[in-house]
Amino acid sequence: MLEIKGFTKYYGDLCAVEDLSFRIEEGEFVTLLGPSGCGKSTTLHSIAGLVEPTEGQILLRGKDVTDLPPEKRNIGMAFQSTALFPHMTARENIAYGLKMHGYSTADIADRVEDSLELVDMLNHGDHRPSELSGGQQQRVSLARALAYEPDILLLDEPLTGLDRVLREEMRGWLHRVQREVGVTTLYVTHDQEDALSMSDKVVVLNDGRAQQIDSPEAIYETPTSPFVAEFVGKSTQFAGEVTHEDGRAVVHNDSKAITLPNDATHGAGEIVSVYVRPEDTDVSTEPTGATNEFLGTVVDIANLGNRAEMSIELVDGTTALAHTARFPDIDIEQEVFIRFEAGQVIVL
Amino acid sequence: MSVERSGLSGLTHAVGEGLEGHVSNRHLALFGAGFVGLFFILPILLLVPESLHLDSATPFESYRRAMDGIYVNTFVRSFLFGIITTIMTLVLAYLLSYYLAFATDRVRIAMTMIIVPLWIAYIVRYFGILLFLSPAGPFADLTGIEPGLLFTTPAVIIGLANVYLPFAVLPLYNSLNAIDEELIDASRVLGANKRWTIAKVIFPLSLPGLVAAGLIVFILAAGSFLGPAVLGGPQQTMIANVIAQAFLANFNIQFASALAIVYTVLLVGLLLVFNAVFSLQEVLKNI
Numbered sequence: 001m002l003e004i005k006g007f008t009k010y011y012g013d014l015c016a017v018e019d020l021s022f023r024i025e026e027g028e029f030v031t032l033l034g035p036s037g038c039g040k041s042t043t044l045h046s047i048a049g050l051v052e053p054t055e056g057q058i059l060l061r062g063k064d065v066t067d068l069p070p071e072k073r074n075i076g077m078a079f080q081s082t083a084l085f086p087h088m089t090a091r092e093n094i095a096y097g098l099k100m101h102g103y104s105t106a107d108i109a110d111r112v113e114d115s116l117e118l119v120d121m122l123n124h125g126d127h128r129p130s131e132l133s134g135g136q137q138q139r140v141s142l143a144r145a146l147a148y149e150p151d152i153l154l155l156d157e158p159l160t161g162l163d164r165v166l167r168e169e170m171r172g173w174l175h176r177v178q179r180e181v182g183v184t185t186l187y188v189t190h191d192q193e194d195a196l197s198m199s200d201k202v203v204v205l206n207d208g209r210a211q212q213i214d215s216p217e218a219i220y221e222t223p224t225s226p227f228v229a230e231f232v233g234k235s236t237q238f239a240g241e242v243t244h245e246d247g248r249a250v251v252h253n254d255s256k257a258i259t260l261p262n263d264a265t266h267g268a269g270e271i272v273s274v275y276v277r278p279e280d281t282d283v284s285t286e287p288t289g290a291t292n293e294f295l296g297t298v299v300d301i302a303n304l305g306n307r308a309e310m311s312i313e314l315v316d317g318t319t320a321l322a323h324t325a326r327f328p329d330i331d332i333e334q335e336v337f338i339r340f341e342a343g344q345v346i347v348l
Numbered sequence: 349m350s351v352e353r354s355g356l357s358g359l360t361h362a363v364g365e366g367l368e369g370h371v372s373n374r375h376l377a378l379f380g381a382g383f384v385g386l387f388f389i390l391p392i393l394l395l396v397p398e399s400l401h402l403d404s405a406t407p408f409e410s411y412r413r414a415m416d417g418i419y420v421n422t423f424v425r426s427f428l429f430g431i432i433t434t435i436m437t438l439v440l441a442y443l444l445s446y447y448l449a450f451a452t453d454r455v456r457i458a459m460t461m462i463i464v465p466l467w468i469a470y471i472v473r474y475f476g477i478l479l480f481l482s483p484a485g486p487f488a489d490l491t492g493i494e495p496g497l498l499f500t501t502p503a504v505i506i507g508l509a510n511v512y513l514p515f516a517v518l519p520l521y522n523s524l525n526a527i528d529e530e531l532i533d534a535s536r537v538l539g540a541n542k543r544w545t546i547a548k549v550i551f552p553l554s555l556p557g558l559v560a561a562g563l564i565v566f567i568l569a570a571g572s573f574l575g576p577a578v579l580g581g582p583q584q585t586m587i588a589n590v591i592a593q594a595f596l597a598n599f600n601i602q603f604a605s606a607l608a609i610v611y612t613v614l615l616v617g618l619l620l621v622f623n624a625v626f627s628l629q630e631v632l633k634n635i
Contacts, residue, residue, distance in 0.1 A: 050533050070536040083534035087552045096548070100539030144538070 001026045001184050002047070002152055007056035009042050009208075016042040017208040020056070024152070024184055024201075029175070031187045031195040033219075034205035035231065040188045043205075044154050047186065049073050060151055071100065076150030076183070080157040082141040084129040090116065090140045091125040094147050101148040115143040118177065135166050142174070146181060153178070155187040159194060171197060192232050196220060204228050226273050226348050234309075235275040235346070236320040242270045251347075254316040259291045259342040266347060273348050278309060278321040280344035283328070283336050293339035296320060298332050312338050392612065399605035410606035419590065419607065423614065426587040429501070430570030433508040437565045438558060440509065441516035445557075446550075448517075449524035459521075462514050470511055474578035477507050481579075499581035507579040508569045515568060516561035523557025524550070559626050567615070587611050 002024040009017045017039035024030045032040040045051040047058055049070035058066045065073050076097075084093050094115050098108045116122045119139035129137050138158050145153055158174070159167045175198045178185050189195055195202050196216040204211040204219060204227070212219060212228045223229040230237070240253035242260070249260040251274050258274055266272055287293060296312035299319070303326065310322045310330070322338050330336060400407045413419070444462075448455050465473065479485050481503055483494040497503045527550060535545040569575075573588035580586075587607065595604035622628070 045533075048533070048537050050536065069541070070533070071539045071541050073537075074539075075537055077534070077537045079530045079534060081528060081530050083528065083530040085531060085534075085549060085553075096535075096540070097538035100544065148539070 001028070001061060002186065003057075003059040004043070004047070005057040005059070007043060007046060007058065008054050009039070009046065009051065010054045015208055017046075017205075020205070020208070020210055022203050022210065022213050024186060027182050027184055028200045029178055029185045029187065029198055030201045030203065031189060031199040032203050032205055033189060033192060033195040033232070034211075035190055038190075038205040039208040040190075040205050041156060044156055044186065044188045047152075048075050048077050048154055074101075074148075074151050075154060076145030076148070076152070077154040078138065078141045078145045078156065078158045080160050082129065082134075082137040082158075084137055084141055084144070086129055089126050089128055090121060090132070090143075093129070093140060094144045097144055097148050103148070111147050115147040116140075118146065118181070119143040134162055135170055138162070138170065142177065146177075146183065149183075151184070153183045153185045155185065157189050159189070159191070174198070196232070204231065206231070221346075223275075223346060223348070229273070229275045229346055229348060233277060234321055235277050236281075236318070238274040238276075238318065239271065240274070242266045242268055242272055244268050248342075253318075256294055256314070256316065258345065260345055260347050261343045264347055275346040275348070276320070276340050276344065277346075278323040281320070281322040281338055281340045283310060283312070283322045283324050283330065283338050285330065285334070285336055287337050288339065290339050292342060292345070293337050294320070296336060296338055298330060298334050298336055301328065301330070301332060303327075310336075312336060314338075392608075395605040395608055398601055399603075399609050401602065410603045411610070413603060414606050414610050422585055422587050422590050423611070425585070426570050426611075427614075427618075429504065429508070429572075429576075429584075429586060430566045433505055433512065433569035434562050434566045436505060437509045437512050437516045437569075438520075438562055441513055441520050441561060442554075442558065444513075445517050445520035445524050448521050449527075462517050465511075466514050470574050471578070473511055474507055474574050477503070477510065478578055481506075498579070499584070501580070501584055504576050504580040504584045507575045508572055511575065512565045512568050515564045519557045519560040519564070520554065521557075523554045523560075527553050556630060560632070563622065570615070571611075 004023075005021050007017055007020045008015075020039070020043060022030075032043060034040045042051055046053050049065070049068060049072075053066060056066070057064055060073065060075075084090075085096065088096065091112050094112045095108050098111055103111065112125070113122070116125050119142055121136060121139050121143065124132060124136060124140075129140070132140065141158065155174075159170050162170060171194060178198075187194070187198065196219070199216050201213065202216050202219045203213045206227050212224050214222075214224075219228060219232055223232065229235060238251065238253040238256070238258055240251040240258070242249050242251055244250070245257075248262075249264045249266055251258045251260060251272060253274070260266065260274070287295075294314050296314040298310055299313045300311040302309045302311075306326065308324050308326055308328055310324055310328065312320045312322060314320055320338055324330070399410050401409050406412070448458055452458065478498065480487050481498045482488070483498070488494045497506070531549055531553070532545055535549045536542075540548060570586075571588055572586060573592060576584045576586045576589055591604050591607045591611070594600045594607065619628070
């Protein structure tokens, strides 16, 4: 459906994206995830035809569109700023793209109404963008992008300006609309929750390079690089040298010895990073004698509503994160034991 | 206990401390309003009794004379030159502002080049054009054509457009530069080529700046004195020239006042019509 081959973009001497390749299949929802400045927005703008690639090819439905101007690509795009035309009503904004795509006046009228209905904005069709809330503007922006049935929908951080509650609501809604319409979608965000909750596939970008291209589950559970492990989700990181003891791989990190999963293939002497997700840990005031159990002092307890996140300073100074029940029977400054199963450890 | 400060900042600080609590914002507004009232509104109001022959049998004699064909022609010419200059200036300023807003990174240097001429006295600039256009000037030397432009209407319009161009560029550039570039991107992605994008997005969004620029240039050009005086002939005399002549050459204060009042009333009338069409408040936001 969409294929990016060896896409590279330099701004002067500054490299924004380096040799990026990935594919999107028909109807897929793919997310470009990365911190700001990672090149995700540059990639999206190149697909739209708004940024000229330095090297590489962009194929849309098998056709090379690399050198086509944006208006010849049949792409729908929703911008972070919404980019709704301030001098037009919601209806006129939606009609604009239809008119430019050569629809007849009667078709335009029908499709504008259908689009407004799709995004649940029929009552606001005659409002100017300035008379709409941020969420409503994004809905109209999406309706405008979808009205002329584009080959692909590009979403450039459309939820970034919204507050948390609205963001979560819009996220669910956006995902529903996308499935309803069945449009192939490329979504750009720095927000991992957006990426993990909506995508069929996630492309993690850093410094203009693809770090991992995988399903959201794989990105979270089996990251293939330290960047992905640290950027996606929270974790506690240990680093150390691998040794083999009693047939098990063990990482020695200062005074701790962390037993690795059974299937760990790391050879002795290798220096590795070990990541443990806070939800894979267990905390108690008494030792249980399990493997991978360490003594520490609680330095902070943050109540996250449905659970609590405990920061535990281990004897060697590492701060480990652990998720516990909402109101743990443990206080700050208290000594506790944190443990995790060898099988849950991510080794890179 | 205030901290010791030296030099100018110490002085302004001391003045500020002294004034604090004694001067409200209302006082500050009164200074400006008082100045304008005393030296602008009051003098114009004083022109009204000056323009009347109060002790004669025909108190409105000056106004009757102002309705003579020759003066009516001058009024018409002033507004006509004003309109032509405005159109020409707007076209030039729009192209220039568009370039500045969308096509170059060297806005600072370009803006400086546009603003610097404003520091040079109008008279010098008009004389520059006069010399340039004169049959013995550089234009004739360069082209071999002896321009017959001097002391004609085109010469006056060229001069006025030249001098008032910066006043049009500033509001136009501001309104063009304020257009979010993502709107232009959005228009392109939605299927509009560059021409359509300019016609449907950029131009409509720059209209407030265009109207503001037109208003400024028109008022300045219609009331222009030096342009027609230096570059025009007898056929290019505008209302400011006639008023100046009545006042300074013929010492006919009554007639000069009557002409000035008529001109002011016509201009204010035009502004009211303008306001009804465009809403001045919207326009003033863009200056």
